Amino acid sequence: MSLIKAFTGLRPVAGRADDVVAPPYDVMNEAEARAMVEGRPWSFLHISRPEVDLPQGTDPYAPEVYAKGRENLDHMVEEGVLARESSPAYYVYRLTMGDHVQTGLMAVASVEAYDQDRIKKHEFTRPVKEDDRVRNIDTLNAQTGPVFLVYPATEVIDSILAKTTENTPDIDVTAAEGVRHELWVLSDEDTVKMLTDAFDALDALYVADGHHRSAAASRVAATRKAANPAHTGEESYNYFLSVIFPHDQMQILDYNRVIRDLNGLSPEEFISRVSAAFDVQASDTPVKPTHSGEYGMYLGGQWYRLTIKPELIPGDDPVARLDVSLLQNNLISPLLGIQDPRTDNRIDFVGGIRGLGELEKRVDSGDWAVAFSLYPTTMEALMAVADAGEVMPPKSTWFEPKLADGLVSHVLD
Structure with missing residues (x-):
């Protein structure tokens, strides 16, 4: 099983990214989310924070909240706002915040590698948040919030990503907070194979942010594997949505x-x-x-x-x-x-x-x-803790800029 692989992403169609792309679901409270969706019927918050479409005071963990998210996702697909890629692809993702620029790869990462600690963690998870993400993935039958991973900077990977960004991006959105999000679809089979092989040669990847999402993906995979007598290991549930950046481009704030x-x-x-x-x-x-x-x-x-x-x-x-x-x-x-x-x-x-x-x-x-x-905690210090199999103290790292939701989702076929 490859450490990462290309996938047929679900993303905004041409001209609709500005309408769709939203901040991560967990960086605002409900009142802020409700304000953000006013006048924005296609905001991805209708999928990631579907309580905004239900009466105030609705329990965010209630079954009807997850069901509303699935209804909204299906509606955006039916209306042609979101569409699946025609063939498997990687996505080069560049974030620009002021003078800071970081360029990574959006891919799906191996649950098996995560379970075997080749994708290393550094935080404990909270059961209530992990359970929430399990119900979210199961109900949507998709992973919509990417896990933020880091790889030790490697010339062959870095150079492919840099060369790709010389072309015009397929998506170019500047969010309300001023962060620019650019995305390039990379489907050339030879380049996809080069990247897959280059990542397979790495000793490890590191979870920077998204411990609850990755833990939830592992639990969903285990459940679906147990229920599938024809399990092969290549099913889409064996991988989780990720964006992987080189460690030397990370910006960790105090x-x-x-x-x-x-x-x-x-x-x-x-x-x-x-x-x-x-x-x-x-x-x-x-x-x-x-x-x-x-x-x-x-x-x-x-x-x-x-x-x-x-x-x-x-x-x-x-x-x-x-x-x-x-x-x-x-x-x-x-x-x-x-x-x-x-x-x-x-x-x-x-x-x-x-x-x-x-x-x-x-x-x-x-x-x-x-x-x-x-x-600020350095990326090298975080990696040393993960390599030692230890856990970071609470609130040790604050990564900026944040990843956007809605750029690309991973549907579990």
């Missing part, structure tokens, strides 16, 4: 922290105790860390630059030496008493795309006591 209180300490006591593990220097300007081991801290209207003491950085543990782990293990847990950041409501997480001003706003409001800015 994922910052705000804490509700100082755990009974005065600001002076708190700073004194922080000084046991960090060098603390007051700063006249907001602190955006420039290297690993450096942090910004905003407390009482004042910014501080924190630098972890070198002897506290473990050399042989890919998880413990992450910046998020160093902050958690040397400050947030021992000083602020937050042992499990997954469940403790005294901590919140702020994506770096919102800027340091958002941290100041939170603390200045009086609702939060202190904020920390972090240096």
Whole structure:
């Protein structure tokens, strides 16, 4: 079984991509999704967030929500807004956000490789979200949200993708947030084989985002395999929709922290105790860390630059030496008493795309006591954790730009 393969994608027909393409289903709440579909009858949100077409207050996990999504998908196919490719293809996908450009390959990836950990994970999944994606795939009989994968940058793959983008894209959409999404259909049999072989030669792929979608695809495949006495391994359910980017083109932003209180300490006591593990220097300007081991801290209207003491950085543990782990293990847990950041409501997480001003706003409001800015986790650090079979701490990475929904879907024949 190949690590990846080409597929007959379901995508907007010529001239309809602007009407269809939507943000990922999980980056907005229901009210925002309802606002986004106003005046946009063909938005893919009608498929990915079908509760927008049902009464407010409808349980998003209710059977009628999934059924409405299938109804909307069928309607868009019947009306000729979406159509299947005539032959199997790969899709070269380029994202442009300001000065940042990344170019990857949309393909279907092997569930078997995922199950055997050749497609490596770095996060735990939540059962309720995984169950939701299983019901979504089963009801739609399609995978509509791609899993964001990463491959170690390889010249032969990178060069094929770059050469393809010299042509006019088949889809070119600039989303409301300013991110440009371009797509090239790549169906030449020789080029498809070259790419398939080049990916098969890789040791591993890595899940960057989409752990629930990939886990759900694995569960659906297992169920359908068990129910199919003629199973061969080549059925479409044995693969899941993916976009695969080279690791050196990824843009990971900082994922910052705000804490509700100082755990009974005065600001002076708190700073004194922080000084046991960090060098603390007051700063006249907001602190955006420039290297690993450096942090910004905003407390009482004042910014501080924190630098972890070198002897506290473990050399042989890919998880413990992450910046998020160093902050958690040397400050947030021992000083602020937050042992499990997954469940403790005294901590919140702020994506770096919102800027340091958002941290100041939170603390200045009086609702939060202190904020920390972090240096972004590197792709190399994430891959090291996955290679070790370990799990990243919660809220370690914030990838930008986000993939679009609706560009290409994978129908499970």
